[in-house]
Amino acid sequence: MGIADRKQREKEERRTLILKKAKELILERGVDFLSMQEIADSAELSKAALYLYFPGKEAILSAILEEAATTFMDYAKERTNPEASGIEAIHSLWKGFLDFYGESEDIFLLTGINRSVNPGFPIEGFGETGNAPMESLLAFIAAYLERGMSDGTTMEGIDPVKSARIIVMVATSIIDQAARLPRQARDAKKIQEILRETLEIILRGFAGPQAPREALRLGSPIRN
Template sequence: MVIKLLLVIQGEPMGIEERKLREKEERHALIIENAKKLIIEHGVDYLTMQTLAEISELSKATLYLYFENKDAILMEILENAASDFVNFARSRIPGGSSGLQSLHALWMSYLKLFGESQDIIVLTGIKNYIDPQFPLGSEEGGSRFGSAMGEMLALIVEVLRKGVSDGSLEKIPDPERLAYTIIMIATSIIDSETRLPRLQRDPRKISLAIRETFEILLRGLAAEGSDRSLLTLTAL
């Protein structure tokens, strides 16, 4: 009986600590989700610590216990969105596929994620807020920013080099520079639309513009005699 009582007493603090940890994690996730909602609805500039605290029903002091400033929140969202996209895209690139097949799968992944999630819009907004010149030589965003966006760039470069190596893509003098250009084009298309109030945005128009741009790039990069079905991106 004494042993049982001791186990209960010793076990109770663990239960309390676990509950506190879970509540902290849930509150952290809530803050991130509310920040993303504000960005989608109003843009990154509208997001402030005060506004975020209010919609999260927290005091500003409590919010600062989780994040030291707005940039810390944006960086976490950016890192998660970039990592999720890379993992999603890699999961959809078939093993043993050619560079052209991989590029087709990569861009279909981008379109699918854009159609099913707001993360691409959020990622674009944050990128343009932190460092609008990226990836064209600016380092304003710092190492964490460069690392997060670098994951996406590295995947594109990897696919381009694979295509050049296996002959499914034309020779590309500078795959890294082309990857930079692709990032700039894709984010510019989204940014031009997301500057409009949300009710005036047309996701189908954005998706069509991205798809047509990627198809032009596919046709320009594909080696002569390539499978024509890989030069078209199916509308989602």
């Protein structure tokens, strides 16, 4: 490996370390209390060196948000049958959401950072545009709702995009409330159960005449 390649690898490793330390601080204390000095201290860097990698706190938060959102989207897509009906695809997405929550704290990063970076999201007209990670999630949900209207498994006459925004707002609000608790006080099993019940209500609310009954229940959450 040449000198240039080695320096590039070291730079990438240092960037990864910075994001890792920032995540740990967010999960322990929340986004609002995060500072560049804390991140620098945790990564054993000078504050000046940290600014060589990221121009500010928001850039770090945006990088973590994109990574967490991409991880969840990949996780969900792997568990969704492209040939499924609209309501079945939404069911798979919700099941993936619950399983992802049960396996990873990235869901707290996803909702908490998004609230900080774009506090108006997902309410139309209040959030900033160009929030690619979360807009991708909205588009994913809206496409399934639209598919469901075509195949009769979701109700007719709804606005898929507005409905997707409402769904995301409800789900992320539950996670965001949990994220405000001290890390050791978060009862993951209880929160997961609340999410499951809420998402089942949403499934039934959007169900059309052709929706199979089994697609309206999410089953028991994963036990940690």
